[in-house]
Amino acid sequence: MPYILLIIYLAAALALQLLTGSFPVSFMAFPLNLIFFVIWLAGMLWIWRAGRRSLFVRFILSPGATFTAIGLLLAAVLVMGFTGWRWVASTWVFVALMLYFQTVLLFVILRGWREATAADARLGAVRWRFVFLHVGLLVAVASAFWGAPDSETQRVKAERGNQLKEFVLEFSPEGAPSMFKAVVDIDGEDVELKVNHPYKRRFGEDVYLLSYDASATVGEEVRYCVLQIVKEPWKYGAAAGIVMMLAGALMLFVGGPRRNASNDWE
Amino acid sequence: MIGNDMITWKLFIWFGLASVGLSAAGAVAALCADDHWSASSLRYRRRRTLAVSLTSAALAVFAAFIIGLWISLERPPLRTMGETRLWYSFFAILAGLFTYLRWRYRWILSFSTVLATVFVIINILRPEIHDQSLMPALQSPWFIPHVTVYMFSYSLLGCAFLLALVGLFSGKGDVLPAADTLVYVGTAFLTFGMLSGALWAKQAWGHYWSWDPKETWALVTWLCYLLYIHLRLVGRVSRRGLCLLLIFAFLCLQMCWWGVNYLPAAQDSVHVYNR
Structure with missing residues (x-):
């Protein structure tokens, strides 16, 4: 049944x-x-508190949900790998898949962030390795996913004569450019720019x-350079x-392979 | 600029053959130990010391060449395919030695020697070593960790691939516990490689991730090993299926490493430096 719903979700x-x-x-x-993003996060947290026994939560926390989340993403990325079609990443199917992936990841984190002890689940030790890997992945993926529109x-x-103040170009003995840097006017300030130094x-x-x-070849003046301005306000999350x-x-x-059987897949 | 007394690619055939020879001798020494000898017996320990010493000597010879080439090129030898194969051979022998010391598989040194030899032979016959200078985008502190970490993980996952082949075709014993450790450590380094690449890409090109063909295949590879790790936690998939997954994952890794250079759909990659 849950798999049929997953298929319907992706078919939609x-x-x-x-x-x-x-x-x-x-x-x-x-x-x-x-x-x-806030609606999604609040909704999922509410479901976690209110509906832990629901079919939705039981499915999302099942091994099958994890395998389909990783496996379907793998399949989509394989298609992109073989075809080189970057546009796949902005299709509805890929967006739906990423939302599913994040939802599974969120619930897995909510369940597994601390050791489940027999006596009292609230007293278990925090599983730091699990937390760093899973929360890190969720924060990075969510920043990229929700931040993409911005x-x-x-x-x-x-x-030259306008925004470009100075340009230095050096060549290696083989004749290939080995270093270039520019001094450009940005907002009335002279700024030195180099590759790897934004x-x-x-x-x-x-x-x-x-x-x-x-x-421009050896000894010639470089007449212009191309600047790339990247606005990415969500980059700090990533x-x-x-x-x-x-x-x-x-x-x-x-640590290597380490099983804590108590907590993986209840 | 490069003096006659310096280590250059011309000398590689001697260093490469010496290293492969020592590694092969170490592998033979490891193979000669008998399964029935107890691990604490003197003759077993002697064989083991001999195997480890010979393999370490092979590593030392290889390291000497890499360091010498580094000095003579005046930049780390990490850029051309030939140069990355150099590191791969070195790390393959290292990963084999690590596996041998940890799990005492007698045959692993033979496999890692074969793996290293293949890449040494390719480097002797088809070096792809042109282009001595380092292009500006690669002049970054990220360069050395990014590439060496990847080469190290490739060699660990190469050993896991060999274990999977053994598991698939010989059916002798359970190779998966050993493969697990290789996959965990290999995936940790794969993660270092991919994430250091993302941080570097942000600094160099402006975006952490841009679905460049090399990035896409790196993600494919990473997801394969992620799937393996999670499938192993539940244990519902057959050993055969898991071995097949490890083999598939390693094929994707090859695609990421050098296959993309030949993929028609990937000709606009920013990661191809040796055209």
């Missing part, structure tokens, strides 16, 4: 995809994404040196999730 997403085209990512921009990437050509313009917004006038997962991975390396 497919139908929406066929009828309306890809998911309206930009429509969901702030504050709509935040509102839906991401914006612009490319600007900075020309400039933080304001909260959630960074400026990158993307490319330059590639026709960074926090990534750092948590790194800590969890370190614990995975140190």
Whole structure:
């Protein structure tokens, strides 16, 4: 029965995809994404408190839910791998799948964040490795997923005599560019930009040196460079999730396989 | 710029063959120990010490070449396919030694030697070592940890793949507990590699994740091992099925490592540096 509902859920997403085209990512921009995120999170927490015996919660916490969440995502990413179709990530089916993945992950965290003891489940020790890995993954994925509508990437050509103040280009003995950097005017300030060294313009917004006038050869002046302005206000969440997962991975390396049979899959 | 007294690719054939030879001798020493010898007997311990010493010597020779090449190139040798294969061979022998010390499988050193030898031979016959300079995007403190961590996890998961093959075709004993440890440690390093890549991509290109073909295949690989780990926790899937999953996961890993370079759909990847 639950699997039939899962199939209907994904089929509905497919139908929406066929009828309306890809998911309206930009429509969901702030504050709509935040509102839906709060509704989702509050709704799931309410279900967790009120309906632990419900079919929904029992299914979401079953091994089968975890396997379908990982397995279906794997299948979707395999399709993207073989075809190179990046647009798959903004289809209704993929969005539905990511929502399912996050829901399973959230409930698994709610159940398993501390050791279940026979006497009193509230007294169990916190399972730090589990928490770092699973909460980290949820925070990173949720930031990317709910924050995607607020991401914006612009490319600007900075020309000499205008925004581009200075450009340094060095070549290796083989003739390939080995280093380039630019001094550009950003908001009336002279800023040095290099690959791997972006400039933080304001909260959630960074400026990158993307490319330059590639026709310039040794000794020639570079006439323009291309700046990339990335607005990603949810990036701090993604960074926090990534750092948590790194800590969890370190614990995975140190601890190795460890079974706590009491807590995995009640 | 590069003097005659420095270590260059021209010398690789000697270093590579010496290292593979020592590793093979270590593997033979390990194989010669008999299953019936008790682990504490003197002759068993002698064999074991001999196997470990020979394999360590193989690692030392290989490390000497990598360090020498690093110095002569004036940058870490991590960029071309030839250079990453160098690390792979080194880590394959290291992972084999680790598995041998930990679980005492007599045959694992033979397998890791074969794995390392394949990549040494490819490097001798088809080096792909051109392009001596390091392009600007790769000039970052993330570069060395990102690549070495991946190479180390690839070699651990390579050993898990060999165990899965043994489990699938010989049916002798249960190889999965040993594979578990390799997969846990390998996946931990796979996670380091993928996440350090995401942090670096944000710094270099502006986005943590952009579904670049290399990223997509890295995620495929990671999800395969994630699925294995979670399936093992429940234990409802047959050993055969789990061995097949480990084999499939390793094939995806190959796709991520070098297969994408040949995939028509992946020709716009920003991760191909040696075209």
